[in-house]
Amino acid sequence: MDPTPGNRDGTRRFDPRNLERPDPSLLKYYGLVSLMSGPMFPFVFIPLYCKFVTLRYRIEDEGIAMSYGVLFRREVYLTYQRIQDIHLTRNFVQRWMGLATLAIQTASGSAMPEMSIEGIQEADQLRDFLYAKMRGVRGDSALGEDAASRVGVQVDAEQRALQLLAEIRDALRQCAAAKEQN
Amino acid sequence: MEPARERTTAWLYKGLWAALVKWFRVPATPPELPHGPAEHVERLQLSRGWLDYVKFKFWVALFVVDVLLIAAWFCLIWFVPWLGILITPLALAVIVVPDVLAYIAIHLRYDSTWYVLSDRAMRLRRGIWFLRETTISYDNIQNVRVLQGPLERHFGISNVIVETAGGGGGTGKEAAMMSMHMGLLEGVSDAQGVRDRILERVQQCRGAGLGERRDRMREPVQATLASPAAVLLLEEIAEAAQKLRQQI
Numbered sequence: 167m168d169p170t171p172g173n174r175d176g177t178r179r180f181d182p183r184n185l186e187r188p189d190p191s192l193l194k195y196y197g198l199v200s201l202m203s204g205p206m207f208p209f210v211f212i213p214l215y216c217k218f219v220t221l222r223y224r225i226e227d228e229g230i231a232m233s234y235g236v237l238f239r240r241e242v243y244l245t246y247q248r249i250q251d252i253h254l255t256r257n258f259v260q261r262w263m264g265l266a267t268l269a270i271q272t273a274s275g276s277a278m279p280e281m282s283i284e285g286i287q288e289a290d291q292l293r294d295f296l297y298a299k300m301r302g303v304r305g306d307s308a309l310g311e312d313a314a315s316r317v318g319v320q321v322d323a324e325q326r327a328l329q330l331l332a333e334i335r336d337a338l339r340q341c342a343a344a345k346e347q348n
Numbered sequence: 349m350e351p352a353r354e355r356t357t358a359w360l361y362k363g364l365w366a367a368l369v370k371w372f373r374v375p376a377t378p379p380e381l382p383h384g385p386a387e388h389v390e391r392l393q394l395s396r397g398w399l400d401y402v403k404f405k406f407w408v409a410l411f412v413v414d415v416l417l418i419a420a421w422f423c424l425i426w427f428v429p430w431l432g433i434l435i436t437p438l439a440l441a442v443i444v445v446p447d448v449l450a451y452i453a454i455h456l457r458y459d460s461t462w463y464v465l466s467d468r469a470m471r472l473r474r475g476i477w478f479l480r481e482t483t484i485s486y487d488n489i490q491n492v493r494v495l496q497g498p499l500e501r502h503f504g505i506s507n508v509i510v511e512t513a514g515g516g517g518g519t520g521k522e523a524a525m526m527s528m529h530m531g532l533l534e535g536v537s538d539a540q541g542v543r544d545r546i547l548e549r550v551q552q553c554r555g556a557g558l559g560e561r562r563d564r565m566r567e568p569v570q571a572t573l574a575s576p577a578a579v580l581l582l583e584e585i586a587e588a589a590q591k592l593r594q595q596i
Contacts, residue, residue, distance in 0.1 A: 250488035250512045251528060254481040261373035261479070271528050273488075273513035279528055294382050297469070297483055327573060331581040338588035345595040 180288040182295040185223050188285025191263045193218050195285075198259060223283065230270075230296075232281055242281050246299035248272045253279065254293055268293060361455065368476065374460065379473045379481055383466040392463040392542070398535025401503040402454050410447050417443050463533050465542075467549060470510070472531050484531050487553040488512045492546050494539045495521055506539030507532060510546065 196218055200211035216236045224231040233241035251271035260266055266289035269279035286292055368374040378391050421439045425432030462473045469485040490513050496506040509524045510531040524532040536542050573582065 250484070250514075251531075252483040253528060254483075256479045258372045258374075258477050269528065271512075271514065276514075277528060293483070297382060297485075300485060324575065324578075328575075328577055328581060331573075331578060331585060335581055335585045335588055338585060338592060342588055342592045342595060345592065 180291045182225050182292050185225050185286070185292070187223070188218065188221050189265070189287050191265060191287070192221075192285030195260065195263055195265055218285075221285070230281070232283065244270060244272060244281055246296065249296060249300040252293055252296055252300065254289060256289075265289070268296075270296065361452075364452070364456075365459070368456075372476075374476055374479070375473075378462045379464055379471050381464050381466045381469060381471045381483075383468070387467045390465040390545075392465070392533070392536065394458050394461050394535040395505055395537035397503040397505040397537050399454070399458050401500060401505060401535070402458075403451075404499075404503070406450060406454060410450075414443055414447070461534070463536075465545070470531065470546075472533065474525075482531050484510060484512060486546065486549045489546070489550045492543050492550070493519075494543055496539070505535045505537055507534050508536055508539050508542050508546070509533075 196214040200207050203210045217234045220236055221234040229243055229245040231243045249270055250273055253269040254266055256266045264287050268283040268289055270281045272280050369376045383389055456476050460476055464471045469483055472482045474480055489510050491511050493509045494506050507521050512529050514529040524530040
């Protein structure tokens with residue numbers, strides 16, 4: 167996998183588990199986005215700045231959490247097993263800065279993504295990390311073996327039942343034979 | 349003359365791509381999907397039929413719009429000659445430039461759209477300015493639809509839409525392009541084959557696509573005593589028991 171643009175030192179291995187804060191370039195991106203709104207700049211930039219300052223990610227064994235907000239705080243927690251769609255979007259400004267938006271979807275009814283991870287320079291690696299953990303990817307290799315072992319268990323149980331029946335039959339026959347002799 | 353012109357166009361187009369790749373960081377290679385060594389990975393692009401279909405729509409729209417624009421311009425020349433002649437460069441620009449841009453955009457879209465299908469998941473990429481890559485695993489797919497309009501049928505292409513659980517958006521092609529719960533494989537020439545391949549892999553996943561764990565899905569195994577061997581043994585047991593009772 168080639169290093170993502172903007173990944174300055176290619177030698178450093180990206181470990182998603184250490185991910186906590188977004189990259190500082192996200193603030194620059196937010197600044198550019200706010201500039202596009204012209205005279206509304208402060209009204210757009212201040213909430214985005216607050217979001218950037220308070221944005222925290224937490225990557226755990228079973229799920230991923232994201233929280234931000236100064237006055238109104240929100241925290242989203244998703245379990246990897248429930249992830250069903252991963253959308254990676256990049257507009258050309260984000261590509262220039264090496265950023266991306268990683269939108270994660272579960273099976274909820276909302277049309278908006280449940281979690282939008284922004285400000286990650288190694289978005290491709292993070293996506294592959296999530297892809298490896300999302301449902302339908304991890305357990306599938308065991309599917310064939312699973313089916314086979316199930317059939318195996320069934321055959322075993324059948325054999326055991328027949329064996330027990332044979333033992334009962336033999337015991338009864340011995341009883342009858344013993345009775346006859348008496 | 350024909351080949352020379354084609355070569356020049358191809359050369360210019362390649363230059364445009366190189367500029368996009370260099371300055372706008374448009375990825376030059378198809379998307380990668382992590383996969384196992386034995387896994388079969390299929391890479392699809394928009395079919396030739398899609399190109400013909402979109403170009404046909406382009407020429408029709410171009411004809412209608414340009415006829416209207418030229419008519420308006422001629423009217424202006426007829427009634428206010430000095431103004432009509434003065435805006436000649438502007439009028440020509442308005443008539444020609446959008447057509448050229450739209451024509452280039454069609455080809456860029458044709459070359460930048462990728463559908464990568466592995467044995468476990470699919471990754472769909474589209475877009476130049478706003479690049480979007482969707483990853484959906486087969487385990488999560490709820491249904492697969494194939495849409496085809498009359499014009500698309502004429503050009504031999506269809507749209508395959510893959511849906512996962514969750515709401516939002518409509519059911520059409522445009523909704524699928526924007527929805528977060530759908531994947532759109534647009535302009536596929538072998539839609540039946542693609543659909544069958546997707547469905548085959550979906551059917552191999554036995555979950556309901558809602559995050560069941562495999563170990564929890566395993567049901568307790570019960571042995572039935574309906575096999576011929578079991579019935580024979582049971583008959584023998586009954587016979588032995590009968591005999592024993594008679595003796596008592």
